[in-house]
Amino acid sequence: MFYTKLPGKTDRESPAVGNAFPGYRFLIQAGYVRSMGKGLNALLPLGKRVENRLKEIISEEMEEMGGMEISVPLVSPLELWEKTDRRHKTEAPFVQFKDRSGRDMVLSPTHEESVTFLFKDCIRSHKDLPLFVYQYQLKYRDELRPRGGLLRSKEFMMKDGYSFHRSYVELNNFFPTIFAAYQRIFQHCSVPTYAVEADSGFMQGSRSYEFIMSHPKGKNLSIRCNSCEYKASQNIAYAEKDAHVEDLLPIEEINVGAFTTLHALQQQLQVSMDKFCICTLYKCEKGLFITVHRADSEVSQYKLQKLIKSCKAGPPDSSDFDKLGQNSRCLSPFGLPEDVKIVVDDAVVDSCNLIITSGEPDFFYKNVNFGRDFDANIVGDIVKVQQGQSCSICGGTLYQDSGIELGHIFKLDDYYTRAMGLTYQNLRGEFIYPHMGSYGIGIGRLMEAIAEANHDERGLIWPYRLAPYKCYVMGTGKSPTIKEFVNNLSEKLKDIALVDDRVENIGTKFKDFELLGIPLRIVVGRNFLEKSMVEIYERKSGIIKEIKADKLMNYLQAWMQEQVKESRIAK
């Protein structure tokens, strides 16, 4: 391939894209990717080639475990989403439209419905199971806030896999296989990842694992233990909560005057933060909820939603406070109307002699004890794990890590098959709902993560298998002999090489080679005419050497074999 034929040349200057990750800046600057508007990205030929390499790596792993590639349409009828009730489960980013006949359609944000519907007719017998299929298909999510280049686009390519099993046990046994395959895929891509237990949320089902690449600017928060293997998404992470057992003291009312902040009050009363309780009002389709938690923690909306079995608990309107007869500054579990539910964090239950708002301005209660002084409708874990809390498995110290979520695998159980009436007949002729798993990798996001994990200050450094071209060939000077040699080489190497045929200064070409991140540079230059030597330079290692021109093809073959061998991962 000749460089002059490529549309989308390199830019000398870094693009003005806010504080995007360096990896994304290089992808734009080097001509791999171009933004077509908020959350919409185009791939130029170089970017498309990387995407294809990624698909090869992923497909290899999928096929290895018996996966078969399929394709279901991007568009699906809305009625499928009504069957599984997901349409109303969240503020899902659906883009809906009516087709010519007035039928409601959606641009699918994910394809569980479509795939389940597809196999409703194909799966009839226990002999048809297990089944594992995967596809590469666009997803469209009208995200509230797309961000970070390819990290969260509205439209993005996803590898999504779906498996159907005769039972939960069978699904469960399949999980380690897919788990290991995902780990190998990310290893092949040279992105360091770790897996965390996560919440399946909108996807339904029981269990899920996210594959996270640690990154200081990542938006995905995980909790990890410094001494055992415990890793969990912050949404579901749990920790040891220290209780303070002491003798119960009689409740007292204290006048705090016009206190400003809890911290000020804490200073004034000279007690530690974990002695205070904070009350917060939430609203959802089931009504109003007041949460009570200790001030040394904060509410996890995820956990709250799970506990109260709602999907959209959120902040209340000001009119909701009027219904309580309390204002937002002195919310209290005391003297509430019947229909407001009280949700209490279990740490509050286990703590003694707490300080809490009374419901009246300026007054707090001291020495309040759960069970004696107030009660709850629901008790459970509703707070986020804080940095430094103890691991409830090993007692080690927990810390928070931010990262980018690259893949997510879900145990969906029989949620979809049940909702859509997909059954098979077992040996006894009974109709059974298969258990499903679903497995996603965001291709664009992965590409950016790879760029982010594999670059230096000069540009990208593609892992061998992902490089759009394996080597970059350039000649110097005007010698027709050199030109002829380069042209011959180009002919022989075909698709493997990107030949820089520009009439440009050598510095320009060197800079662009470094920006593009192609693994190997071949310069036919100063020592060619007299000594028949060409120069070989490895982008990653910086190793530079000269070899005889007539040995070049042999050298390249050996080098490529070596690279493939190195990138192969022991199973």
Next chain:
RNA sequence: CGGGAUAUAGCCUAGUGGCUAAGGCGCCUGCUUUGGGAGCAGGAGAUCGCAAGUUCGAGUCUUGCUAUCCCGACCA
């Protein structure tokens, strides 16, 4: 949707109410140059995001719209 910021040529930017909107990169033509974004000469490229308003005069001030970027809820 809430809060903040920005919008000038393909890219990066300057432009403090006043003359024909400035520079660099890139692009085109010619010559020169070929081991680290080289040089010389010439050239093309802008309805200054859109629409109103204030003013003798608006890229610059005001308002509205639109788009983009950043911060929150959401996600692969």
